[in-house]
Structures are given as C-alpha cells and as structure tokens.
Amino acid sequence: MDSSIASSAYVSAPKFRCFDPSNSSSPMSRTRNFSASSLASANPTGAMRASRSSTDFATEKDQLKIVPGVAGYVLEDVPHLTDYISDLSTYPNPLQDNPSYSVVKQYFVNVDDTVAQKIVVHKSSPRGTHFRRAGPRQKVYFETDDVHACIVTCGGLCPGLNTVIREIICGLNHMYGVKQVLGIEGGYRGFYARNTIPLTPKVVNDIHKRGGTILGTSRGGHDTSKIVDSIQDRGINQVYIIGGDGTQRGAAAIYEEIKRRGLKVAVAGIPKTIDNDIPVIDKSFGFDTAVEEAQRAINAAHVEAESVENGVGVVKLMGRYSGFIAMYATLASRDVDCCLIPESPFYLEGEGGLFEFMERRLKENGHMVIVIAEGAGQELLSESMRSMDKQDASGNKLLQDVGLWISQKIRDHFASKQRMVMNLKYIDPTYMIRAIPSNASDNVYCTLLAHSAIHGAMAGYTGFTVGPVNGRHAYIPFYRVIETQNKVVITDRMWARLLSSTNQPSFLSAQEIKEGKRSGDSTATLLDGDNGGDSEVYTEAQAEKEG
Numbered sequence: 193m194d195s196s197i198a199s200s201a202y203v204s205a206p207k208f209r210c211f212d213p214s215n216s217s218s219p220m221s222r223t224r225n226f227s228a229s230s231l232a233s234a235n236p237t238g239a240m241r242a243s244r245s246s247t248d249f250a251t252e253k254d255q256l257k258i259v260p261g262v263a264g265y266v267l268e269d270v271p272h273l274t275d276y277i278s279d280l281s282t283y284p285n286p287l288q289d290n291p292s293y294s295v296v297k298q299y300f301v302n303v304d305d306t307v308a309q310k311i312v313v314h315k316s317s318p319r320g321t322h323f324r325r326a327g328p329r330q331k332v333y334f335e336t337d338d339v340h341a342c343i344v345t346c347g348g349l350c351p352g353l354n355t356v357i358r359e360i361i362c363g364l365n366h367m368y369g370v371k372q373v374l375g376i377e378g379g380y381r382g383f384y385a386r387n388t389i390p391l392t393p394k395v396v397n398d399i400h401k402r403g404g405t406i407l408g409t410s411r412g413g414h415d416t417s418k419i420v421d422s423i424q425d426r427g428i429n430q431v432y433i434i435g436g437d438g439t440q441r442g443a444a445a446i447y448e449e450i451k452r453r454g455l456k457v458a459v460a461g462i463p464k465t466i467d468n469d470i471p472v473i474d475k476s477f478g479f480d481t482a483v484e485e486a487q488r489a490i491n492a493a494h495v496e497a498e499s500v501e502n503g504v505g506v507v508k509l510m511g512r513y514s515g516f517i518a519m520y521a522t523l524a525s526r527d528v529d530c531c532l533i534p535e536s537p538f539y540l541e542g543e544g545g546l547f548e549f550m551e552r553r554l555k556e557n558g559h560m561v562i563v564i565a566e567g568a569g570q571e572l573l574s575e576s577m578r579s580m581d582k583q584d585a586s587g588n589k590l591l592q593d594v595g596l597w598i599s600q601k602i603r604d605h606f607a608s609k610q611r612m613v614m615n616l617k618y619i620d621p622t623y624m625i626r627a628i629p630s631n632a633s634d635n636v637y638c639t640l641l642a643h644s645a646i647h648g649a650m651a652g653y654t655g656f657t658v659g660p661v662n663g664r665h666a667y668i669p670f671y672r673v674i675e676t677q678n679k680v681v682i683t684d685r686m687w688a689r690l691l692s693s694t695n696q697p698s699f700l701s702a703q704e705i706k707e708g709k710r711s712g713d714s715t716a717t718l719l720d721g722d723n724g725g726d727s728e729v730y731t732e733a734q735a736e737k738e739g
C-alpha cells in the first residue's frame with residue numbers, strides 16, 4: 193500500500209451512517225453515489241480499489257456506492273431500486289405478522305448493520321471494507337400479490353442447486369406470501385428460447401434430495417437484450433440467478449440493462465460453483481459435499497494402491513482454475529502422498545521432481561496416492577501434446593485430460609526402470625462429486641442463501657450477490673465477485689499444512705528456492721505461510737478461521 197495513501201486512510205472521514213432505503217423512517221443521510229473517477233477524492237481506500245481495477249469499474253457503467261465512515265471504515269454498498277426510481281411505495285414487511293417469526297426478539301436487520309471483510313485487525317488498523325448485512329428489513333418495496341419472481345440456474349452442476357431453488361420458492365411463499373414464481377428452463381437461453389415452468393412449494397417439495405437442477409442449466413446463450421426483453425414482457429420483477437463467476441458476470445449485465453431501462457426489477461445473484469472460485473464469500477455451497485464425496489474416490493485409490501506391489505493410485509478431481517477441492521479432499525483424507533493443483537506448478541523429471549519423489553515414497557511405503565485437480569499441469573500437457581486451445585460455449589478454456597496424461601507419463605517412466613515394478617490405478621470421479629445431492633450442512637447453508645436473497649430483493653436491493661463473509665451473510669456488489677477469481681494461495685498456512693501432511697516436494701526449482709531465500713521467501717517460509725498470500729480475501733478470511 194502506498195504510504196501516502198496509507199497515512200491518509202486514517203484521515204477522519206465525514207461521519208456517514210448507512211442509509212437503509214427499505215426503512216423510510218431512517219434519519220440517515222442518503223448514500224452518495226460515486227463514479228469511479230470521483231472515488232479517489234471520496235476515500236483513499238476506494239481510490240486504491242478504483243486505481244487497481246478502474247477499467248473494470250469504468251466498464252461497469254455503474255455508480256459505485258462507497259460510503260466512508262470513521263477510522264478507515266468503508267461500506268461498499270449495493271444498488272437499490274430507489275437509486276434510479278423515485279417515489280417508490282413501501283409496505284410493512286409481512287414477516288411482522290408471521291407467527292413463526294413473531295417469537296424472534298428483533299427479526300429485522302438494523303439499518304446500520306454491516307459485515308466486515310477483514311476481521312484480523314490490529315489496534316490501529318483501518319476498519320476497512322464492509323458490506324451491507326443480509327436479512328429482513330422493516331419495510332419492503334413489493335406488495336405480496338405484485339411479486340412475479342423467476343429463478344434460473346446456469347453453468348456447471350453443484351450439490352445443493354435444487355435446495356436453493358426449493359428454499360427460494362418456499363421462502364417467498366411462507367415468509368412473504370408470494371405465489372407467482374416461474375422457473376426458467378435451461379440456463380440463460382431459457383429466458384428467450386424455452387418455456388417457463390410455474391413453481392410452487394408442492395412442486396418442489398422433495399427436490400433437495402436430488403442432485404442437479406430441476407430447471408436444467410447451460411453454458412453460453414447469454415443475450416442481455418433478449419433476456420431483459422423477456423423479463424419485461426413477462427412482467428417479472430424479481431430475478432434470482434444461481435451460478436458461478438460467469439453467471440454473476442451475466443447477472444451484472446442484466447442488472448445494468450434493467451437499470452438503463454428504468455425497470456422496477458430486483459436482480460439477486462446466488463453464487464454457485466463446485467470449484468469455490470468465487471471471491472469475497474467464505475465458500476461456495478456444495479463445496480463441502482463435493483469434498484466429502486471425493487473421499488470415497490481417494491479411499492478406493494488407497495485400497496487399490498496398498499493391495500499390490502508398488503501400487504500407485506491416481507485420482508483426478510474437479511478444479512478448472514482453482515484447486516480447492518483437491519486441497520481440502522487431500523487434507524481430509526490423510527491417505528494422499530501428493531496433491532497437484534493449478535496454482536502450484538510442478539515438474540516430473542530431475543532433482544526435486546515428481547518421479548524422484550515417487551521412487552523414494554514407493555521404496556519407503558510400497559504404495560502411494562496422487563490427487564490431481566483437472567486444471568493442474570495444463571502447461572506441461574501443452575508442451576507434450578498439441579494444445580487444443582478450445583473453449584466451451586461460455587468461453588471457458590476446455591482442459592486436456594491431465595489424469596490420463598500423468599498416468600501415462602508415470603507408466604512410461606517406471607517402464608523405463610526395469611528394476612522397479614509399478615502398478616497404477618487411475619480413478620476419475622470428476623462428475624460424480626458434483627451430481628449428488630447436498631449434504632446436511634450444505635442444505636442448511638443453501639436455505640440461508642435463499643432467504644438472504646429473498647429478504648434483499650423484497651427490501652428493494654438489486655445488483656447484488658449474496659453470501660457469507662466471515663460467517664455473516666451480506667449483500668455484495670456484483671463488481672466485487674467478478675473482478676477476480678478465488679484461488680489457493682500457495683504461500684498460505686493452509687497450503688503449508690498440506691505440504692507438511694503429504695511431505696510432497698514444493699516443486700520449487702533450486703533457483704527459485706535460492707531466489708526465495710534471497711527475498712526472504714524461503715521454503716521454510718512457505719511451510720509456515722508467514723509471508724501470507726496476496727489474495728487478501730482468501731488469505732485473511734481463511735487464515736482467520738485457522739487461527
């Protein structure tokens with residue numbers, strides 16, 4: 193951080209309190225909209241963010257709602273319908289007459305409630321970025337019978353998709369009395385190329401016990417204008433969009449177009465990805481279920497490997513750009529000798545390489561298990577195989593099968609060493625771990641996500657993604673979840689724990705270790721993760737949890 197910015201970050205900003213437009217009695221001053229250009233003057237912290245990715249904000253064509261407070265407090269607020277529609281009526285939240293909620297001491301979120309993004313602080317550190325806390329507001333901007341909601345699921349499957357769908361429908365019905373909810377079939381293109389299906393609590397009663405999505409999903413087909421035309425023509429005024437990083441980018445574009453047209457339509461994003469590659473939120477729903485399911489594949493590989501001479505079990509798990517599933521499945525299993533992820537380059541031959549490690553480990557134990565994320569080693573594949581450079585319908589790079597490649601490379605290596613027999617078993621459960629229903633804890637998580645999204649939309653918020661930030665659900669502006677991807681930080685304590693549990697090589701070349709020592713970033717440092725990673729979101733939040 194630039195020292196001049198750092199010092200000015202402590203400048204006491206004018207006392208702003210959050211304005212909660214859903215509580216019209218709120219005496220708070222209205223939040224001021226800042227364009228990216230004025231951000232620098234509004235608050236130094238915001239200036240840093242703007243300067244770091246001003247192009248993103250500029251292309252956002254949106255005003256950022258940055259509300260500075262005292263001691264470096266910054267609220268990165270989400271849009272609200274009243275930002276661009278004046279004289280909107282408000283209505284008492286029907287929850288106050290709901291017998292199930294009447295027992296709750298204070299069932300409405302306080303107008304000042306915000307959630308801190310950083311919770312590891314020092315006595316003089318700036319309070320930093322905060323997000324508006326999710327939950328029911330005293331006033332809502334939709335009358336029950338006026339709500340025409342729709343739900344769409346996009347991108348790859350993930351355990352819990354049906355649970356989120358179910359809980360949006362049941363939550364709208366049971367908490368707000370909303371009866372008109374449409375399912376959009378087949379992802380974004382379903383808005384303009386497929387029929388819709390009416391959804392009721394009866395129709396969705398037991399879908400949470402099934403994997404996949406009853407609405408179907410797809411990649412590609414995002415046509416902002418056609419989608420918003422469909423929303424407008426059908427009189428839809430609440431859109432719940434469940435999907436990963438690509439979907440949330442699509443949701444941001446839909447929100448922008450709705451705002452441009454001045455439509456009273458709340459757009460709520462619910463983040464979904466088996467890869468856990470969405471930043472800011474603690475983790476994606478379905479991730480724990482996927483890690484649990486991956487244990488079965490790893491266990492099978494371990495049983496096969498330890499039952500034969502010099503057995504090697506290879507398991508390929510999902511993780512296109514982020515290796516979280518492979519990392520957590522490895523840490524949970526304790527039977528894995530080597531975990532390879534996209535974030536940590538490795539090499540096969542020579543000193544410190546994978547083959548040298550395998551020969552040593554097989555001599556020591558007589559068997560070993562390797563877990564590899566499907567996105568790992570792609571650069572090595574490209575060197576040895578004609579790289580495809582093909583993309584899927586959404587523009588995501590299509591991966592070459594690293595599991596088959598590395599299995600063949602290992603077989604070839606040991607075949608060249610006549611004196612050492614090796615028996616390799618390859619297991620590829622990739623799609624199995626995402627097509628299953630969510631487990632108990634993910635089912636509860638999906639319920640909270642759905643309820644947070646409903647409360648936000650009913651209170652007139654829009655253009656937001658919902659999710660837990662340090663364990664508390666918050667409304668996060670789209671630009672924060674689409675500006676980067678959540679990745680494993682291999683200089684973090686969690687990765688160091690993995691290295692120390694598998695005792696695998698760091699795969700840093702001698703030169704890199706030497707340079708690391710010179711820059712004080714040595715293997716020893718890597719192992720205890722003292723130098724911390726640069727992904728402030730994941731490192732801070734995750735390191736916090738580890739203590």
Ligand SMILES: Nc1ncnc2c1ncn2[C@@H]1O[C@H](COP(=O)(O)OP(=O)(O)OP(=O)(O)O)[C@@H](O)[C@H]1O
Pocket residue numbers: 346347348349379380381410411412413414435436437438439440441442443445464465466467585586588
């Ligand atoms: N930059 C973008 N702008 C608009 N729409 C997008 C963008 N990127 C992706 N989409 C659309 O979002 C939908 C889902 O995107 P994608 O296939 O990348 O999956 P995802 O949402 O990232 O989920 P996952 O990563 O879990 O598979 C697709 O219909 C795609 O057309």
Ligand SMILES: O=P(O)(O)OC[C@H]1O[C@](O)(CO)[C@@H](O)[C@@H]1O
Pocket residue numbers: 347348349411436465466467510511512566584626
């Ligand atoms: O669903 P598809 O198109 O086969 O894509 C598979 C990809 O989707 C994901 O499951 C989620 O992005 C990745 O882990 C995986 O690489």
Ligand SMILES: [Mg+2]
Pocket residue numbers: 347436437438465
């Ligand atoms: Mg994605």
